[in-house]
Amino acid sequence: MNLAYRDVRHNLGRFVVTCLGLSLLLGVVLAMIGIYRGLVADATELVEAMGGEVWVVEQGTRGPFAESSRIPLDTREAIARIHGVTRTGAVTFQSIETDTGQSKLRLYVIGYEPGQLGGPKYIIAGRGLTGRNFEAVADRRTKLAPGDHIRLGRNNFTIVGITGNAVSSGGEPAIYLSLDDAQKLQFDLSPAAIRRERARGIKPASSTDTVSAVIARIHPNASAKHIAASIERWKHLTAMTQEEQIKILTQSVVEKARKQIGMFTTILILVSAVIIALIIHTMTMDKIREIATLKLIGAPDRVIVGLIVQQSLAMGLIGFGIGGLLINSIREYFPKRLVLQPADGLSLAGVVVVICLLASIYGVYTALKVDPARALAG
Amino acid sequence: MTKDKTSEKPSPLVSLGKISKHFGEGETRVDALRNVTLDIYPEQVIGLLGPSGSGKSTLLNVIGCILEPSSGRMVLDGETVYDGHWLRSDLRSLRLEKIGFIFQAHNLMPFLSCIDNVAVVLHLAGYNQQAAQKRARELLDYLEVGNRAEAYPASLSGGEAQRVAIARALANKPRIVLADEPTAALDSERAGIVMDLLRKVAIDQQAAIAVVTHDEKIYDRFDHIFNLRDGVLDKAIAGP
Ligand SMILES: Nc1ncnc2c1ncn2[C@@H]1O[C@H](COP(=O)(O)OP(=O)(O)O)[C@@H](O)[C@H]1O
Ligand SMILES: [Mg+2]
Numbered sequence: 192m193n194l195a196y197r198d199v200r201h202n203l204g205r206f207v208v209t210c211l212g213l214s215l216l217l218g219v220v221l222a223m224i225g226i227y228r229g230l231v232a233d234a235t236e237l238v239e240a241m242g243g244e245v246w247v248v249e250q251g252t253r254g255p256f257a258e259s260s261r262i263p264l265d266t267r268e269a270i271a272r273i274h275g276v277t278r279t280g281a282v283t284f285q286s287i288e289t290d291t292g293q294s295k296l297r298l299y300v301i302g303y304e305p306g307q308l309g310g311p312k313y314i315i316a317g318r319g320l321t322g323r324n325f326e327a328v329a330d331r332r333t334k335l336a337p338g339d340h341i342r343l344g345r346n347n348f349t350i351v352g353i354t355g356n357a358v359s360s361g362g363e364p365a366i367y368l369s370l371d372d373a374q375k376l377q378f379d380l381s382p383a384a385i386r387r388e389r390a391r392g393i394k395p396a397s398s399t400d401t402v403s404a405v406i407a408r409i410h411p412n413a414s415a416k417h418i419a420a421s422i423e424r425w426k427h428l429t430a431m432t433q434e435e436q437i438k439i440l441t442q443s444v445v446e447k448a449r450k451q452i453g454m455f456t457t458i459l460i461l462v463s464a465v466i467i468a469l470i471i472h473t474m475t476m477d478k479i480r481e482i483a484t485l486k487l488i489g490a491p492d493r494v495i496v497g498l499i500v501q502q503s504l505a506m507g508l509i510g511f512g513i514g515g516l517l518i519n520s521i522r523e524y525f526p527k528r529l530v531l532q533p534a535d536g537l538s539l540a541g542v543v544v545v546i547c548l549l550a551s552i553y554g555v556y557t558a559l560k561v562d563p564a565r566a567l568a569g
Numbered sequence: 570m571t572k573d574k575t576s577e578k579p580s581p582l583v584s585l586g587k588i589s590k591h592f593g594e595g596e597t598r599v600d601a602l603r604n605v606t607l608d609i610y611p612e613q614v615i616g617l618l619g620p621s622g623s624g625k626s627t628l629l630n631v632i633g634c635i636l637e638p639s640s641g642r643m644v645l646d647g648e649t650v651y652d653g654h655w656l657r658s659d660l661r662s663l664r665l666e667k668i669g670f671i672f673q674a675h676n677l678m679p680f681l682s683c684i685d686n687v688a689v690v691l692h693l694a695g696y697n698q699q700a701a702q703k704r705a706r707e708l709l710d711y712l713e714v715g716n717r718a719e720a721y722p723a724s725l726s727g728g729e730a731q732r733v734a735i736a737r738a739l740a741n742k743p744r745i746v747l748a749d750e751p752t753a754a755l756d757s758e759r760a761g762i763v764m765d766l767l768r769k770v771a772i773d774q775q776a777a778i779a780v781v782t783h784d785e786k787i788y789d790r791f792d793h794i795f796n797l798r799d800g801v802l803d804k805a806i807a808g809p
Contacts, residue, residue, distance in 0.1 A: 192685060192692050192701075194678075201680030201721075484676045487635065488737070489665025490693050564635045566676050567626060567749055 194494070195501035198478065206506070209470055213463065213510030217543065218518045220459045222525070224535045225518065227445075227452045229528035234360035234440045237301075238433060240312040243280070243406025244415045245270075247422055247430045254429075255284055255403035256360055256436075257443040262428060264370075267307070267405045269426065275413030280308025281402040283373045286363060287380065289343055296333065298366045299359035300343070302373020308406050311367050317352035320369055328352040332364035344379035346372070360440055362527060370402070460542060468550035471503045475554035482558050483566035492559060499554045500547075507547035511540055580647065581608035582744050582777035583632055588641035588651075590627055590800075601627040602638070603800040609777040611744070614767055616788065617781045619797030625781045628797065629747050632779065633668050634660045646744050665694055669738030671748035675730040677722040683733045684709060684718040690740040708736040712766060728759040735763070739770055746770065746778045757786045764790040 199206045238256075246255075247262065247270055254260025267281040283302035288295055303309030305320040311328050317337030320326055327348040329335040339350040348368070357365035368376065409415055419430035431439075475482070482495055515536060522529040590602040601624040609615055617625050630636040631643070634650060634657075643651040646667055650657050657663055664670075677686045684705045691701035709715045712732040722730055731751060738746060746767065752760035764780075764787050771778050780791070788794060795802050 192681075192689060192698075194680075194689070197678075197685070198680040480676065481678050481680075484672075484678070485689075486661065487633075487664065487670055488690055488693070489661045489663075491661060494693065562635075564630050567630065567635070567670070567672055 193501070194498045195505070198498070199502060199505065210506055210509045210513060213467065213506060214513035214517060216459060216463050216466070216514070217507075217511045217539070218514030220456055220463070221515055221518045221531065221536070221539060222522075222529060223452050223456045223459065224539065225522065225529035225531045226525075226527050227449060228530035228532055228535065230360075230362070230445050230448050230452075231441055232530050233358050233362050233528060234445050235437045236356050236358055237299075237360070237365065238436050238440060240356040241282070241309055241406060242312070242408060243308060243404075243436075244409050244433050245276075245407040245419050245422070245430055246433065246436045247405040247407065247428050248403070250427050250429050252429060253439050253443065255282075257439050260403050261401040262403075262405065264400045264402050266426070266428065267402075270405050270407050270422065273407075273418060273422065275410045275418055276407045277410055278308045278408040279405060280304065280310075280407075281370060281405050282309040283370065283377065283403045284359075285373070285377055285380075286359065286361070287343065287376070289341060291341065297363045298329075298333065298343075299357075299361075299363040300373055300376060301357070301365050301367050302370040302376075302402075303367065304370045308408060311352070311354035312356055313354060315353045315355060317350070319352055320367060322369060324369065324372055325349060326351045326369070328354055328367040330357040330364040330366070331355050332358060333366060335366075341366075343368075344376045346376075348372070358528075360445075374402075460546060463543075464546040464550050467503060467507060467547060468553050470506070471499060471551050471554040472557060474502060475499055475558050479558070479561055480566060483561050483563050486561065486563035487566045495558050496555050499558055500551045503547040503551040503554070504544065507543045507550075508540065511543045581610050581644075582646055583607070583609040583779070584644040585632070586642040586644075588631060588638045588643060590624075590631060590636065590638050600800050602631065602802075604641070605800075605802045607795065607802060609745075609779060611775040611777055612771050613792045614764075614771050614778040614780065614790065616791035616794040617779060617797060618783075618794055623797040624800040625797055626749060627800075628802070629749055629779065629781055632745070633670060633747050634663055665690070665741060667743055667745055669741070669743035669746045671731075671735055671738045671746065671751045673750040673753055675722070675734040677730060677734055677737070679722050682719050682721055683714065683725070683736075686722065686733060687737045687740050690737055694741045705736070705740065708739060709733065712736045727754045728762075731755060731759075731763060732766070735766060739774070742774055744774070744776050746776055748778070748780045750781055750783065752782065752784050752787060760784060760787055761790075 247266060248254035249260035249262050252258045252260045264281055267279050270276060271279040280303055285300045287300055288297050305322045311319060315331060320328055325346055325348050327350050329350050331353050335341065335350045337350055337352060341348050359365060409418055415432040419432055422428055422430035485495060519531060585605055585607045587604045587606055588602055589604055592599045592601060605628060617628060619625050627636060631638050637655060638651055640653060681689060687705035687708055688701040691704055706715065706718060709718050712735055714729050714732045717725060717729055752763050755763060767778050770776055793804060795804055
């Protein structure tokens with residue numbers, strides 16, 4: 192005869208409502224972890240999609256995502272000549288905000304030379320860029336479609352294709368332009384002072400002949416590490432492997448978010464623990480006479496502890512289960528990308544078990560202290 | 570009615586020798602029991618009378634090993650359980666084995682059906698599910714509430730609840746049954762039925778039964794009636 196189960200069944204309504212409340216709380220915890228995983232996934236998605244095994248950036252920087260980087264456009268040809276390098280591409284990156292008519296849209300503009308490395312990984316609808324001006328390929332998360340027009344800077348662009356897996360480390364969907372268009376856009380949007388200087392013929396530090404980075408694909412037998420090292424030795428550039436680039440992104444771009452989300456998650460877990468502790472304590476107080484009676488008729492402590500701990504665990508795990516289902520079913524509607532990993536779910540379940548055990552300490556303590564004589568008091 | 574069988578059964582089930590119990594110290598000291606000496610024999614049903622605060626509940630709690638006496642000696646069913654200090658560490662298993670409690674408020678578990686309220690004691694005592702259910706049902710039948718076996722306590726009348734509570738108290742065949750005002754909430758007819766039941770248990774199970782009461786209607790149902798006044802016990806009224 193399981194007393195915990197019988198008691199829950201008898202007060203089913205209250206138990207269910209409590210579990211639902213808890214499920215919201217734990218669902219939010221899961222969502223926080225999912226958002227964090229989403230951030231990490233976003234941060235590295237573009238680097239992975241671009242497929243550059245070696246990233247060449249401005250000397251002494253950790254660009255082009257964590258820090259800004261400018262290198263001459265002709266770096267690409269120099270890199271292409273290195274032994275072991277099979278394909279190269281020069282790319283620019285820029286965050287902009289544009290008006291689609293109905294709403295503002297933040298976009299991550301990627302400029303590349305059609306035919307070279309750095310373009311969209313695949314095309315879902317429409318076609319890729321061919322080198323004509325004022326054409327763009329957009330990530331599906333922009334909600335744009337082939338044939339749509341969009342104003343960027345002073346020019347109107349036509350969406351000719353849709354791709355996926357292209358999002359900035361900040362979560363902005365990407366739009367691919369030809370390197371030419373992207374550089375012009377950069378110039379249009381640069382501060383007025385620089386444009387005036389340039390109009391007067393003074394060559395500023397950031398000319399239209401610069402790009403953010405050059406990426407390279409290498410021969411299967413070549414080592415990205417060695418090639419990066421030799422680039423650093425012979426040119427005044429910084430070069431890193433894809434793995435190093437991903438590490439920089441997850442560290443520098445996501446680090447702050449990790450701390451914030453970690454704090455928030457910790458607070459939520461603590462709040463959950465306190466709430467479970469209070470609920471369990473209340474449930475114990477409501478049953479204090481029954482607990483005293485159990486002691487009086489000779490129930491050992493193990494029976495009483497079991498009654499409380501089992502209810503606490505059931506509440507936590509059912510709440511966690513419902514919370515998980517809830518978040519899973521609404522994740523599509525989340526403004527931020529949610530990545531729910533089974534391993535995260537399992538470790539949160541473990542944390543829930545631990546907080547349930549900790550939370551029942553107060554209730555168990557109260558129950559074990561109850562004087563069996565209380566059962567007799569009229 | 571059973572007559573005094575002291576002469577035939579020389580060993581009492583409950584034997585208190587100069588048991589005292591006080592609460593607090595100094596100014597706030599309350600002497601709830603003073604040198605109480607009392608023997609209860611098998612098949613005996615005794616009554617404990619006394620004004621409020623005279624120590625009746627304290628006496629019952631001491632016999633039930635719920636309260637530790639301050640001094641004296643107590644023997645239950647041949648086992649010396651207290652002699653200046655507890656001689657047994659597992660008082661709960663002692664209670665489970667030997668003592669049945671009947672409470673003034675029935676104290677049934679609201680979340681268990683009547684039959685499970687009885688069976689829970691049997692589970693604690695190590696019965697398996699089937700044996701526990703069988704014995705619980707027999708007891709409810711014995712107490713004439715078998716028809717309410719599946720009902721929950723909230724739906725029972727006072728008399729029914731009290732009989733289920735008695736069934737629970739008797740579940741593990743205790744030799745000592747302690748009842749604190751078991752008839753206070755019942756009318757005289759129901760009170761009479763409960764007393765008849767206790768009498769039946771005393772005979773059937775060779776049990777010693779102590780009943781705290783204020784209820785004059787049932788005075789004639791006891792073999793002996795003891796009076797408590799300020800913690801002092803004296804045999805006030807002889808049974809019929
Ligand atoms: N836990 C306790 N702490 C202090 N005093 C108590 C406690 N229990 C009982 N008493 C005191 O002991 C005396 C006897 O109480 P009790 O046995 O409950 O009396 P009765 O049941 O006859 O009404 C009373 O004066 C009461 O106030
Ligand atoms: Mg009392």
